[in-house]
Amino acid sequence: MAKGDLIKNLVIVESPAKAKTIEKFLGSDFTVKSSYGHIRDLPKGDSAIDIKHGYQPIYIVPDDKKAVVAELKKMAKQAEHVWLASDEDREGEAISWHLAEELNLDILTTKRIVFHEITKEAIKKAIANPRIINKDLVDAQQARRVLDRLVGFELSPILWKKVKGNLSAGRVQSVAVRLIVEREREINDFNAVSSYKISALFDIDDNGKKKILKAELVKNIDTEKNAEDFLKRCVNATYTIENIENKPAKKSPSAPFTTSTLQQEASRKLGYGVSQTMIIAQKLYEAGHITYMRTDSVNLSETALLAAKVEIEKSYGPSFYQLRKFANKSASAQEAHEAIRPTYFENTSINGDNGEKRLYDLIWKRTVASQMADAQLEKTIVTLGISTTTEKLVATGEVLKFEGFLKVYLEGSDEENPDEDQAGMLPPLSVGEILSLNEMDAMQRFSRPGARYTEASLVKKLEELGIGRPSTYAPTISTVQRRGYVVKEDREGRVRKFQFLKLKDNQITIETKTENTGAEKSKLFPSDIGNVVTDFLYKHFDQIMDYNFTALVEKEFDEIAEGNLEWRKMIDEFYVPFHKTVENTSETADRVTGERILGKDPVSGKTVAVRVGRYGPLAQIGDEEDEKKQFASLRTGQSIETITLELALELFKLPRVLGIYEEKEMKVSIGRFGPYIVHNSKFYSLPKTDDPYTVDADRAIEIILVKREADANKLIKTFEERPDVQLLNGRWGAYLNIDGVNYKLPKGTEAAALSLDECLTIAANDTTPKKPSRFTKKAAKKAAPAPRKAAARKPAAKKATKKK
DNA sequence: CAGTGAGCGAGCTTCCGCTTGACTT
Numbered sequence: 001m002a003k004g005d006l007i008k009n010l011v012i013v014e015s016p017a018k019a020k021t022i023e024k025f026l027g028s029d030f031t032v033k034s035s036y037g038h039i040r041d042l043p044k045g046d047s048a049i050d051i052k053h054g055y056q057p058i059y060i061v062p063d064d065k066k067a068v069v070a071e072l073k074k075m076a077k078q079a080e081h082v083w084l085a086s087d088e089d090r091e092g093e094a095i096s097w098h099l100a101e102e103l104n105l106d107i108l109t110t111k112r113i114v115f116h117e118i119t120k121e122a123i124k125k126a127i128a129n130p131r132i133i134n135k136d137l138v139d140a141q142q143a144r145r146v147l148d149r150l151v152g153f154e155l156s157p158i159l160w161k162k163v164k165g166n167l168s169a170g171r172v173q174s175v176a177v178r179l180i181v182e183r184e185r186e187i188n189d190f191n192a193v194s195s196y197k198i199s200a201l202f203d204i205d206d207n208g209k210k211k212i213l214k215a216e217l218v219k220n221i222d223t224e225k226n227a228e229d230f231l232k233r234c235v236n237a238t239y240t241i242e243n244i245e246n247k248p249a250k251k252s253p254s255a256p257f258t259t260s261t262l263q264q265e266a267s268r269k270l271g272y273g274v275s276q277t278m279i280i281a282q283k284l285y286e287a288g289h290i291t292y293m294r295t296d297s298v299n300l301s302e303t304a305l306l307a308a309k310v311e312i313e314k315s316y317g318p319s320f321y322q323l324r325k326f327a328n329k330s331a332s333a334q335e336a337h338e339a340i341r342p343t344y345f346e347n348t349s350i351n352g353d354n355g356e357k358r359l360y361d362l363i364w365k366r367t368v369a370s371q372m373a374d375a376q377l378e379k380t381i382v383t384l385g386i387s388t389t390t391e392k393l394v395a396t397g398e399v400l401k402f403e404g405f406l407k408v409y410l411e412g413s414d415e416e417n418p419d420e421d422q423a424g425m426l427p428p429l430s431v432g433e434i435l436s437l438n439e440m441d442a443m444q445r446f447s448r449p450g451a452r453y454t455e456a457s458l459v460k461k462l463e464e465l466g467i468g469r470p471s472t473y474a475p476t477i478s479t480v481q482r483r484g485y486v487v488k489e490d491r492e493g494r495v496r497k498f499q500f501l502k503l504k505d506n507q508i509t510i511e512t513k514t515e516n517t518g519a520e521k522s523k524l525f526p527s528d529i530g531n532v533v534t535d536f537l538y539k540h541f542d543q544i545m546d547y548n549f550t551a552l553v554e555k556e557f558d559e560i561a562e563g564n565l566e567w568r569k570m571i572d573e574f575y576v577p578f579h580k581t582v583e584n585t586s587e588t589a590d591r592v593t594g595e596r597i598l599g600k601d602p603v604s605g606k607t608v609a610v611r612v613g614r615y616g617p618l619a620q621i622g623d624e625e626d627e628k629k630q631f632a633s634l635r636t637g638q639s640i641e642t643i644t645l646e647l648a649l650e651l652f653k654l655p656r657v658l659g660i661y662e663e664k665e666m667k668v669s670i671g672r673f674g675p676y677i678v679h680n681s682k683f684y685s686l687p688k689t690d691d692p693y694t695v696d697a698d699r700a701i702e703i704i705l706v707k708r709e710a711d712a713n714k715l716i717k718t719f720e721e722r723p724d725v726q727l728l729n730g731r732w733g734a735y736l737n738i739d740g741v742n743y744k745l746p747k748g749t750e751a752a753a754l755s756l757d758e759c760l761t762i763a764a765n766d767t768t769p770k771k772p773s774r775f776t777k778k779a780a781k782k783a784a785p786a787p788r789k790a791a792a793r794k795p796a797a798k799k800a801t802k803k804k
Numbered sequence: 805c806a807g808t809g810a811g812c813g814a815g816c817t818t819c820c821g822c823t824t825g826a827c828t829t
Contacts, residue, residue, distance in 0.1 A: 014823065037823025044818090064825070091822055145820075152819025160817065170819045282824085294822090471821060615811065671809035683809055730806035742806055 010079035040098040076103040088114035089334035094141035117301035140561040181526040181534040190449035195220035196227035196442040202435040206427040215393035227442035231503040237388040250374040253405040255298035255326035256339035259470035267456035268412035274474040294470040295337035298326040308371040311345040322373040332466035341367040365409040372405035397426030442501040452523040485530035493519030528617040532594035598645040619648040659697035719756045
């Protein structure tokens with residue numbers, strides 16, 4: 001558009017991708033622009049809210065929004081009509097209001113339009129029915145904004161004072177951490193109860209084919225003795241089919257994706273973290289492949305419903321189609337958008353990288369399945385009598401009569417049920433038939449505590465509690481990890497014994513077997529600091545930490561939106577007592593370290609305790625007054641809450657001096673990357689098979705010599721003119737190193753034959769992102785006080801990217 | 805994928821919710 005041109009209609013939406021689409025629908029009289037979300041916010045400091053004057057918020061246009069606002073302002077001046085078309089929810093209404101204020105538009109007359117779906121009909125209809133800004137809804141947003149700022153910026157400094165610096169607290173994040181902390185404690189306090197599951201395997205002859213029928217006792221047996229008694233009773237018994245019941249069953253598809261369910265399913269089926277899912281979804285959205293990805297609605301537009309029908313009937317036939325309209329379960333949903341769906345159902349796949357293709361495939365299948373017919377099943381329940389006892393065995397089978405939506409998609413599950421067998425088809429059986437027992441087992445099984453959260457299952461829980469919004473789920477999960485409250489990691493399981501009783505050929509055998517239990521992959525664990533902060537906040541600010549706090553204030557926000565409550569009054573009623581507690585806590589509460597006394601050191605008789613120190617969790621021998629007290633850091637995976645006296649004392653056994661070799665001392669210890677030997681200021685990692693507590697001098701020398709040998713063979717080639725270019729042998733074969741940066745060699749390259757020019761070409765063509773260059777001494781020092789895990793994972797690069 | 809193995813001290817940190825940006829001629 002040339003300078004000075006008159007614009008007939010200026011429409012302002014939130015997202016630029018949306019602006020592009022809408023512009024196509026509206027024709028040449030309309031220019032559609034985007035505000036890129038909120039254009040104003042509270043400034044960073046303490047003076048953002050004038051508490052004494054009715055909690056008056058001071059708004060500023062942040063630096064990164066100045067250009068957008070300037071452009072919109074200019075265009076608004078040139079426009080005949082301005083239409084504010086931000087989302088129809090609390091935040092969207094506030095965006096329109098801020099725009100009106102900042103662009104000098106008349107609040108009382110400027111046209112406000114809304115649509116819940118980006119379709120031509122919806123937009124035309126919106127244009128035909130403008131309203132004005134709803135100031136009550138805006139006030140509800142102001143109350144939300146002010147409350148969050150007051151809570152966050154008054155609680156966080158108390159943590160700096162009473163726990164340590166750089167911590168944070170807030171309405172959403174602190175509750176998210178509490179969920180993780182409490183789940184971990186439930187797991188630690190859990191006492192597994194065991195019982196015995198009885199399964200009988202029968203040999204069946206299915207027209208000459210040998211098959212096995214598995215039947216089970218419906219209720220497990222409580223003790224080993226009773227299980228054995230049961231098997232004893234079955235010696236020489238006959239087993240008769242007493243009843244066969246067939247009954248139809250059906251499965252129905254799930255609703256189309258919202259942000260939360262997309263994150264869950266991408267986690268279960270593709271193994272993506274919630275941020276990863278959102279980044280990929282954003283790309284799909286920007287490319288026009290899917291509708292908006294931050295939504296809490298399960299609704300599909302009429303256009304989408306029709307397109308799904310066409311696609312299903314074309315690809316699978318009319319019998320597979322069923323119109324379905326889903327209702328939202330979550331009361332906190334604001335439904336400003338459609339569900340997440342493919343923009344064009346006829347695109348069964350898209351161009352893009354692997355992640356984009358897989359996520360699109362998931363979205364396509366989920367959406368299409370949601371408009372498909374039920375799957376029809378036939379369930380068969382076979383009851384078997386035992387001649388020697390009144391108890392019954394039951395076998396169940398399932399046959400799929402009509403696939404329906406299962407042709408396309410089956411939702412994943414969070415439940416891990418290793419004991420549950422997939423019910424399949426049963427062999428032909430008849431009532432009165434006598435079956436021959438192959439064997440009967442009684443297997444000891446254990447009850448299990450609630451599962452640890454994954455990123456996605458935590459999002460699910462937060463959504464159930466009405467805490468957080470689609471746009472904040474992923475950032476919240478990142479925040480609690482960045483602050484070091486929560487770590488996402490894998491944990492190895494432990495070996496557990498269980499009893500296995502078997503009746504075969506009328507003989508009973510009892511065997512003790514072992515299984516691995518409790519192994520975790522990408523699960524969220526609380527850190528010690530997460531525990532300490534949660535306990536502190538819960539003790540002094542139970543209101544904020546209450547799982548219902550958000551739901552309660554949301555009710556009040558709704559009242560404000562309906563015009564039945566004045567927002568300043570609502571905030572005042574919350575803030576006055578809250579602030580009093582803040583002041584009181586700040587003055588009187590003790591510093592907290594989460595200290596736990598473990599007992600006495602058997603050698604010195606001194607007290608052994610664990611607590612959070614300046615650099616993280618530590619163990620200490622000797623009281624505060626003790627001048628010769630000793631310290632040792634806890635290891636990764638150890639926790640103040642669960643560590644035992646024995647394990648804490650172990651920490652003081654390292655470093656151990658192993659002896660002298662080549663006139664230098666050999667010392668063994670455990671570092672960030674596991675056990676190592678240090679000798680002549682060189683480090684040698686201990687192989688997994690060696691134990692740092694028992695390894696001896698002879699073995700240490702061996703390890704040193706093996707490493708020297710490897711190092712001697714490491715160098716393949718160097719070049720006189722460029723000493724910084726080296727071809728080296730690594731654990732995975734030859735690689736190229738130039739000035740400390742590693743490059744992969746193309747497959748099949750003979751490393752020793754490469755010339756310097758060829759090496760430089762390989763380096764120049766290598767587009768894989770390289771790690772930031774090695775820390776300088778200074779940078780390494782700076783990174784030191786960061787939380788243990790975070791320091792190991794994220795080098796100092798974080799700050800630089802943020803500033804930009 | 806490749807290597808790695810911290811620790812003296814001042815001033816700063818922080819919320820939740822919208823949305824994607826990107827030095828020049």
